[in-house]
Amino acid sequence: MKECFKKIISEDEWLIEENGFKRNLQGHRESLFALGNGYVGSRGVLEEIPYDSYAGTYIAGVFDDTGAIVTELVNAPNPFFLRITCGGEKLDPVAMDVIEHHRALDMRKGVIFRRTVYSNHKKERFAYQSMRFLSMHNKHLGVIQARFTSLDASTEITVHADMDSSVTNAGMLTEGRKRHFQAVELSGAKNMRYMCFQTFEKNILLSYAGRGFIERRGKKKPAGWNIMKFKVKKGESICFTKFFTIYTSYDVDPKKLRSVTMKDLNRSAKLGVDKLMAKHAKAWREKWRLANISIPEAPDIEKALRFNIYHMLICGNREKGRATIGARTLSAEGYRGHVFWDFELFNLPFYIYTDPETAKHMLLYRYKRLDQAREIALKRGYKGAMFPWESADTGEEATPAWSKGLDGSVIKIYTMEMEYHITADIAYGVNHYYTATGDKDFMIRYGLEIMLETARFWASIVRYNRKKRRYEIKRVIGPDEFHEETNNNAYTNILAKWNLLRAIELYRLFCRENPKETKRVAKKINLKNGELKDWRNIAARLITHIYKKNNIIEAFDGYFDLKDILITQLDPNLMPIFPKGVTSRNVGKTQLVKQADVVMLLYLFSDIFGDTIKKKSYFYYAKRTMHKSSLSPSVHAIVGNDAGDPKAYHYFLISLYADLKNIHGNSPEGIHAASLGGTWQAAVNGFGGVNIKQGILSINPKLPIGWDKMSFSLKWKGFTLSISVFQDKVELSFESKKKKDSLRIRVFNILREINANKRLTFERTGRRP
Numbered sequence: 001m002k003e004c005f006k007k008i009i010s011e012d013e014w015l016i017e018e019n020g021f022k023r024n025l026q027g028h029r030e031s032l033f034a035l036g037n038g039y040v041g042s043r044g045v046l047e048e049i050p051y052d053s054y055a056g057t058y059i060a061g062v063f064d065d066t067g068a069i070v071t072e073l074v075n076a077p078n079p080f081f082l083r084i085t086c087g088g089e090k091l092d093p094v095a096m097d098v099i100e101h102h103r104a105l106d107m108r109k110g111v112i113f114r115r116t117v118y119s120n121h122k123k124e125r126f127a128y129q130s131m132r133f134l135s136m137h138n139k140h141l142g143v144i145q146a147r148f149t150s151l152d153a154s155t156e157i158t159v160h161a162d163m164d165s166s167v168t169n170a171g172m173l174t175e176g177r178k179r180h181f182q183a184v185e186l187s188g189a190k191n192m193r194y195m196c197f198q199t200f201e202k203n204i205l206l207s208y209a210g211r212g213f214i215e216r217r218g219k220k221k222p223a224g225w226n227i228m229k230f231k232v233k234k235g236e237s238i239c240f241t242k243f244f245t246i247y248t249s250y251d252v253d254p255k256k257l258r259s260v261t262m263k264d265l266n267r268s269a270k271l272g273v274d275k276l277m278a279k280h281a282k283a284w285r286e287k288w289r290l291a292n293i294s295i296p297e298a299p300d301i302e303k304a305l306r307f308n309i310y311h312m313l314i315c316g317n318r319e320k321g322r323a324t325i326g327a328r329t330l331s332a333e334g335y336r337g338h339v340f341w342d343f344e345l346f347n348l349p350f351y352i353y354t355d356p357e358t359a360k361h362m363l364l365y366r367y368k369r370l371d372q373a374r375e376i377a378l379k380r381g382y383k384g385a386m387f388p389w390e391s392a393d394t395g396e397e398a399t400p401a402w403s404k405g406l407d408g409s410v411i412k413i414y415t416m417e418m419e420y421h422i423t424a425d426i427a428y429g430v431n432h433y434y435t436a437t438g439d440k441d442f443m444i445r446y447g448l449e450i451m452l453e454t455a456r457f458w459a460s461i462v463r464y465n466r467k468k469r470r471y472e473i474k475r476v477i478g479p480d481e482f483h484e485e486t487n488n489n490a491y492t493n494i495l496a497k498w499n500l501l502r503a504i505e506l507y508r509l510f511c512r513e514n515p516k517e518t519k520r521v522a523k524k525i526n527l528k529n530g531e532l533k534d535w536r537n538i539a540a541r542l543i544t545h546i547y548k549k550n551n552i553i554e555a556f557d558g559y560f561d562l563k564d565i566l567i568t569q570l571d572p573n574l575m576p577i578f579p580k581g582v583t584s585r586n587v588g589k590t591q592l593v594k595q596a597d598v599v600m601l602l603y604l605f606s607d608i609f610g611d612t613i614k615k616k617s618y619f620y621y622a623k624r625t626m627h628k629s630s631l632s633p634s635v636h637a638i639v640g641n642d643a644g645d646p647k648a649y650h651y652f653l654i655s656l657y658a659d660l661k662n663i664h665g666n667s668p669e670g671i672h673a674a675s676l677g678g679t680w681q682a683a684v685n686g687f688g689g690v691n692i693k694q695g696i697l698s699i700n701p702k703l704p705i706g707w708d709k710m711s712f713s714l715k716w717k718g719f720t721l722s723i724s725v726f727q728d729k730v731e732l733s734f735e736s737k738k739k740k741d742s743l744r745i746r747v748f749n750i751l752r753e754i755n756a757n758k759r760l761t762f763e764r765t766g767r768r769p
């Protein structure tokens with residue numbers, strides 16, 4: 001296959017390959033081979049849509065109601081559809097015999113290359129090869145080019161390459177399959193195809209335009225849209241190219257939708273495949289310039305890491321808050337495309353440090369839904385802003401009341417009622433962005449308001465316990481969802497405390513730096529004089545469980561009194577198995593936790609906990625964490641690496657290969673967004689030892705044995721740092737036009753002044769951490 005595309009396909013280290021067609025692996029591979037550009041995502045389904053395959057095309061932010069339960073990401077018409085028949089038989093790996101089948105996802109360029117050789121019932125062979133991409137240069141544009149060759153006999157073929165609107169959403173549970181749109185306009189003009197669909201409930205218009213060309217015997221002709229017939233001689237090839245553009249009524253005024261979609265298509269198609277590909281590849285090069293991580297001694301790990309990064313690059317949205325990243329990206333319908341805390345804590349850091357502009361766009365997603373968060377708080381009897389546990393397009397609570405539990409049975413969901421921590425997680429993300437970028441404009445326009453309104457929420461949800469003379473937060477689910485309705489979850493309380501204090505700090509800072517604008521914000525939200533004082537008082541008396549029982553943070557009130565059962569068995573992927581007698585129904589009575597909870601806290605606040613608490617707490621919970629969420633292993637990799645747990649590398653591998661090896665068994669339902677970001681953090685923050693301590697960037701690497709060097713780029717305060725970490729050495733530099741620019745960075749625990757345009761090397765002097 002590579003031979004056919006030798007001029008454009010990248011080197012092996014950039015390719016995720018599929019060799020041979022396996023029907024039962026289609027779902028998994030469709031997720032792995034997903035394409036995207038942040039605006040639209042498309043599953044890597046084979047163009048002919050074989051039996052049992054699942055075509056999925058998702059436009060960021062386009063949700064529709066299901067009628068039965070909650071709103072879901074719409075599976076939109078599939079523009080890559082291309083069906084060929086030869087002599088009446090469908091060219092398809094299920095319908096025909098497959099002699100040869102290779103596909104490669106070229107991560108460097110975001111292109112799928114493919115070659116398949118089929119044989120029909122007469123043993124005549126037909127070669128099919130294709131390449132397709134969703135442009136990173138023009139997010140509305142996609143291209144597919146396919147070449148058919150009859151290898152053994154003359155034949156008659158039909159080609160059908162319309163947009164496939166027969167797709168439906170798979171339906172997660174009770175809602176069942178559903179098509180969310182109907183065609184409201186269908187037309188063709190001069191070899192062009194125009195289709196406009198409208199979603200049923202929200203009336204969003206999805207505007208598609210397409211243009212096709214057929215090349216044979218050295219001649220290029222416009223293609224038709226209905227089924228086209230051709231006689232093909234033995235050995236003859238026929239090449240089909242389709243360009244398409246997609247817009248929605250979110251992007252353009254409905255009245256102009258048709259003309260904008262068509263104009264863009266015409267302009268693009270005129271440039272031709274090569275030029276469009278060149279622009280697309282250039283945009284990708286720009287993305288990788290900052291996002292790539294190199295680990296010369298571990299090429300397999302480097303490639304798998306690249307896969308995780310690739311999937312983040314294809315879903316970073318830059319539409320001023322229209323959308324952010326759902327739990328399963330734009331690669332399938334898992335969790336109905338809803339957004340969780342996964343984004344702010346797992347994915348956001350990757351964007352903050354490699355593409356802060358995109359990070360900003362996606363943080364605006366929360367800002368633009370602050371009114372809904374205020375409404376949720378009000379409805380629940382609280383003040384300020386309370387963000388929904390699951391969010392879709394409007395920012396209203398989108399958590400379903402029912403879902404499937406770990407054992408497959410239908411269970412009631414309480415997360416929307418009790419998993420409050422998301423509100424502080426969002427504040428954490430906002431503050432993280434600000435700390436790393438120094439973007440004051442963002443803070444004054446949006447961030448500060450989020451910080452203050454979330455703090456206000458915490459101040460209204462706490463209850464004072466007179467007897468114990470402390471503030472408490474009751475009826476909570478922490479990140480560990482095995483335990484519902486707990487009181488004083490340490491994770492939630494500590495984040496709440498931090499949220500209160502940080503809001504005060506930032507408010508005071510901006511009062512000094514920009515009093516006029518800060519006053520405007522305070523006026524807008526009607527911030528009262530005494531509020532900040534109250535917040536400080538609450539923060540000081542909010543129970544946090546930090547010093548309980550031998551320096552181990554207690555996950556919540558009474559956690560240590562629960563039945564203590566340790567994990568003893570692992571499955572073939574080395575993931576914990578429920579100990580005998582423990583099921584998903586009774587696990588809440590034990591100390592087993594679903595995912596990193598206290599350990600997550602240790603990570604987020606690594607500079608406030610002392611080493612003893614960190615180590616003791618980590619090892620305690622590591623023996624009791626079931627990792628029944630893809631959010632968990634990466635966090636254990638980071639904190640474990642710091643604590644000297646030899647298993648840390650193993651946790652990293654679980655996170656690294658979560659989707660490549662379908663470790664959680666549900667990758668067909670979409671790529672696990674949080675695992676992608678967690679993996680990146682495990683590499684950069686864990687092994688690379690990158691951390692923020694008291695607002696200062698700190699680098700203290702602890703590379704796994706066998707890795708001599710890891711190189712990456714980091715955006716910090718507007719500069720791009722180019723960093724190489726070694727076992728006992730750090731090299732770094734940043735460029736600036738102003739020679740006098742410098743940054744204060746802590747390397748190996750020593751604060752250093754780094755001047756622009758100079759490559760500096762620092763050797764470790766003390767012991768390895």
Ligand code: BGC
Pocket residue numbers: 327335340341342479481594595628629631674
């Ligand atoms: C996890 C949550 C996560 C959600 C979406 C759940 O299984 O427990 O922490 O936000 O999945 O990824």
